[in-house]
Amino acid sequence: MPIxxxxxxxxxxxxxxxPDQLLNAVKHLRAAxxxxxxxxxxxxxxxxxxxxxxxxxxxxxxxxxxxxxGLAIAVGFQVWSSAIDYPxxxxxxxxxxxxxxxxxxxxxxxxxxxxxVVASFFVVSHLRPRFHIPDLHPGSSDxxxxxxxxxxxxxxxxxxAKEMSSLGATESCLLVDDRFHRESSFWDRPAGVGTLLxxxxxxxxxxxSVLLLNRDxxxxxxxxxxxxxxxxxxxxxxxxxxxxxxxxxxPPPPGTLSRSASPALAFLAGKAEAExxxxxxxxxxxPTQAHFNRGKVVYERVCATxxxxxxxxxxxxxxxxxxxxxxxxxxxxxxxxxxGRIFHIATFGGPTKMQGYGxxxxxxxxxKVILYVRELQKAAARPIPAGGQP
Amino acid sequence: MSAPFTxxxxxxxxxxxxxxxxxxxxxRGGAWVFVGLGILLLVLGLFLQPERSWANLLLTxxxxxxxxxxxxxxxxxxxxxxxxxxxxxxxxxxxxxxLLPVAGVLMLLLWFGASTLYPWARPDAASQHALHGRLxxxxxxxxxxxxxxxxxxxxxxxxxxxxxxxxxxxxxxVFAVTFTLANFDWLMSLEPxxxxxxxxxxxxxGMFLQGIAIVTISAIVLRxxxxxxxxxxxxxxxxxxxxxxxxxxxxxxxxSQFLLIWYANIPEETGxxxxxxxxxxxxxxxxxxxxxFGLPFVLLLQRKAKxxxxxxxxxxxxLLAGRWLDLYLQIMPPVLQGGSPGFGxxxxxxxxxxxxxxxxACWPVFMKDVNPAQELPQAE
Numbered sequence: 001m002p003i004x005x006x007x008x009x010x011x012x013x014x015x016x017x018x019p020d021q022l023l024n025a026v027k028h029l030r031a032a033x034x035x036x037x038x039x040x041x042x043x044x045x046x047x048x049x050x051x052x053x054x055x056x057x058x059x060x061x062x063x064x065x066x067x068x069x070g071l072a073i074a075v076g077f078q079v080w081s082s083a084i085d086y087p088x089x090x091x092x093x094x095x096x097x098x099x100x101x102x103x104x105x106x107x108x109x110x111x112x113x114x115x116x117v118v119a120s121f122f123v124v125s126h127l128r129p130r131f132h133i134p135d136l137h138p139g140s141s142d143x144x145x146x147x148x149x150x151x152x153x154x155x156x157x158x159x160x161a162k163e164m165s166s167l168g169a170t171e172s173c174l175l176v177d178d179r180f181h182r183e184s185s186f187w188d189r190p191a192g193v194g195t196l197l198x199x200x201x202x203x204x205x206x207x208x209s210v211l212l213l214n215r216d217x218x219x220x221x222x223x224x225x226x227x228x229x230x231x232x233x234x235x236x237x238x239x240x241x242x243x244x245x246x247x248x249x250x251p252p253p254p255g256t257l258s259r260s261a262s263p264a265l266a267f268l269a270g271k272a273e274a275e276x277x278x279x280x281x282x283x284x285x286x287p288t289q290a291h292f293n294r295g296k297v298v299y300e301r302v303c304a305t306x307x308x309x310x311x312x313x314x315x316x317x318x319x320x321x322x323x324x325x326x327x328x329x330x331x332x333x334x335x336x337x338x339x340g341r342i343f344h345i346a347t348f349g350g351p352t353k354m355q356g357y358g359x360x361x362x363x364x365x366x367x368k369v370i371l372y373v374r375e376l377q378k379a380a381a382r383p384i385p386a387g388g389q390p
Numbered sequence: 391m392s393a394p395f396t397x398x399x400x401x402x403x404x405x406x407x408x409x410x411x412x413x414x415x416x417x418r419g420g421a422w423v424f425v426g427l428g429i430l431l432l433v434l435g436l437f438l439q440p441e442r443s444w445a446n447l448l449l450t451x452x453x454x455x456x457x458x459x460x461x462x463x464x465x466x467x468x469x470x471x472x473x474x475x476x477x478x479x480x481x482x483x484x485x486x487x488x489l490l491p492v493a494g495v496l497m498l499l500l501w502f503g504a505s506t507l508y509p510w511a512r513p514d515a516a517s518q519h520a521l522h523g524r525l526x527x528x529x530x531x532x533x534x535x536x537x538x539x540x541x542x543x544x545x546x547x548x549x550x551x552x553x554x555x556x557x558x559x560x561x562x563x564v565f566a567v568t569f570t571l572a573n574f575d576w577l578m579s580l581e582p583x584x585x586x587x588x589x590x591x592x593x594x595x596g597m598f599l600q601g602i603a604i605v606t607i608s609a610i611v612l613r614x615x616x617x618x619x620x621x622x623x624x625x626x627x628x629x630x631x632x633x634x635x636x637x638x639x640x641x642x643x644x645x646s647q648f649l650l651i652w653y654a655n656i657p658e659e660t661g662x663x664x665x666x667x668x669x670x671x672x673x674x675x676x677x678x679x680x681x682x683f684g685l686p687f688v689l690l691l692q693r694k695a696k697x698x699x700x701x702x703x704x705x706x707x708x709l710l711a712g713r714w715l716d717l718y719l720q721i722m723p724p725v726l727q728g729g730s731p732g733f734g735x736x737x738x739x740x741x742x743x744x745x746x747x748x749x750x751a752c753w754p755v756f757m758k759d760v761n762p763a764q765e766l767p768q769a770e
Contacts, residue, residue, distance in 0.1 A: 046624075056693070060692075060693065064691075091653065091655065093653075099645075099648065099649050099652050099653070100649070100653060102645055102649065103645075103649070
């Protein structure tokens with residue numbers, strides 16, 4: 001903007017050797033009705049804000065706004081990603097696990113508050129690349145304390161200059177060039193655009209490398225994620241050259257108890273013990289619908305492969321592989337066994353072919369399975385209806 | 391430099407503002423009553439529910455020691471950094487170390503209640519597998535020998551520092567080791583199987599926050615009675631910023647301890663935390679966060695609030711209450727072994743004893759230190 005002659009003549013500067021003198025001069029100038037434009041000092045001078053009559057900065061509000069924004073983004077994104085978009089329970093914690101979100105929320109709050117307040121400061125101070133900062137006196141970055149002011153109405157400059165030197169000014173003069181108020185437009189300078197391009201370079205590089213490395217989104221090609229989809233860890237059911245038994249999956253160490261382990265059973269394997277169990281162990285579960293349903297699930301999942309879905313030895317292993325048929329569950333022999341004895345066989349294994357399932361099935365499940373077997377036996381004993389339906 | 395400034399204390403008496411000496415006279419009677427009542431209530435508590443009474447005595451002794459250490463620590467960091475900004479406004483921290491001998495005596499009284507408080511001091515401790523290996527360190531004679539050594543070190547270094555201004559760097563080193571030991575010994579061993587390596591820093595954050603709150607209150611009181619020249623808002627702002635910063639620091643350390651235990655969920659560590667998080671202690675657990683972090687954060691967030699003496703006083707009071715609750719939540723749950731929290735004769739007695747002893751030990755030193763005849767540098 002062109003500076004008119006009258007404007008030039010109304011602005012002046014005065015320089016001091018001590019910050020206290022500058023502070024006094026600023027107070028004096030404002031009291032005398034001059035307008036203090038700015039002060040230039042090598043370091044911040046305490047009390048200058050009040051002396052210049054500056055309003056409290058509004059930057060803290062911007063800081064708070066950015067902090068709240070950061071908090072909202074952090075909490076929102078974490079809730080969305082871990083509870084809505086891809087709910088994945090980690091370590092038995094709730095999906096929205098607030099304590100786990102706090103570190104990220106804290107970091108993002110501080111990051112956005114910090115970056116945001118600096119950006120706001122640049123915006124409100126009109127600071128940008130190639131902005132011309134008036135340099136009133138080279139000493140203002142070294143050992144001089146400068147004030148720039150505009151003369152009040154009807155006060156000639158020599159009067160003010162005298163006052164200033166009485167307050168300790170080493171020199172004071174009118175500002176005759178337009179340096180104080182010159183602003184340059186960012187876009188008219190090629191260098192300004194260049195700066196912007198350089199600033200954007202990291203983003204270009206990032207986007208470019210992603211596109212280069214991951215060209216085809218339909219199929220796997222060059223990957224920058226280190227192949228996390230193809231782990232080198234051994235799979236549970238693979239064979240292994242180093243582990244015991246040639247298998248990856250190892251049996252639990254001896255003495256391992258399940259988390260829901262019930263107290264040890266006071267019975268050993270063998271026929272005599274099985275008979276004792278038949279005398280001493282009643283079924284702790286009543287034949288309710290819920291227990292029956294659970295027994296059915298367990299039976300069809302575990303027992304039916306041999307014993308058959310109806311207890312008729314029609315299991316897939318027997319039919320397809322021609323394996324040795326087990327004792328017919330619906331036969332009178334089994335029907336007459338007490339629950340405790342069947343439980344013993346289910347736990348430790350039977351006299352002929354059956355393996356013990358004590359390690360595989362929980363004690364409750366073994367009892368419930370017996371409830372279901374009893375129902376199968378009842379169904380088999382019922383005469384087949386005339387229609388020929390099984 | 392600035393011209394010497396003599397405090398116009400007599401002029402202020404005419405305007406109806408009491409002098410510091412008058413305030414001291416008024417408080418002295420109250421302090422005796424507080425101490426008497428406090429002892430009475432604690433003794434009464436011994437008959438009603440001895441474990442609570444002993445626990446409150448431990449809380450009182452530990453917190454009084456922390457007040458003394460808070461003063462010493464402020465003094466030492468200012469001495470180490472050569473800070474002078476705080477000299478005119480921070481006065482109480484020279485008087486606070488006078489509490490250390492009192493706290494030491496109270497701590498030694500716990501000899502008689504050790505077996506009530508500490509599981510390792512019980513006769514059956516040797517038969518407990520988990521305690522067995524720890525008994526070489528945690529046994530009554532060695533424990534109280536450490537109490538004596540730690541307090542002697544504090545009192546000795548504190549005396550050199552507060553009276554002669556010497557040995558501030560040495561104090562910080564001694565403090566770091568002994569305060570860690572004190573926290574591990576006196577508080578963490580209430581639950582000997584539980585451990586947290588950050589426990590001492592957590593204790594330090596609360597201790598330092600409380601120290602800043604006390605010197606802030608004293609600075610405001612001194613200004614009200616005219617003993618500090620009308621200082622600029624900037625000094626209030628500094629105190630407010632310190633309070634705000636260390637309230638956040640407390641929360642940061644709190645979370646650092648809590649988050650790891652909560653996330654790792656190792657049964658050995660989670661036990662005490664679970665007691666606090668689920669059940670009758672839960673409201674107090676959250677109240678602790680509100681008093682020590684939530685309220686101070688909201689109250690002091692604005693710049694205007696940090697320079698406002700009413701807001702500062704309110705925040706400091708909240709922080710002192712929060713500090714008591716913080717210690718209460720560290721000491722009581724293990725001592726009561728899963729019992730529910732309560733506020734009764736022994737709690738009230740402990741608080742009265744802290745206030746009364748605090749006044750009786752610190753005030754004479756404080757008065758000597760803020761001698762009205764002393765020349766203070768003039769504020770801007």
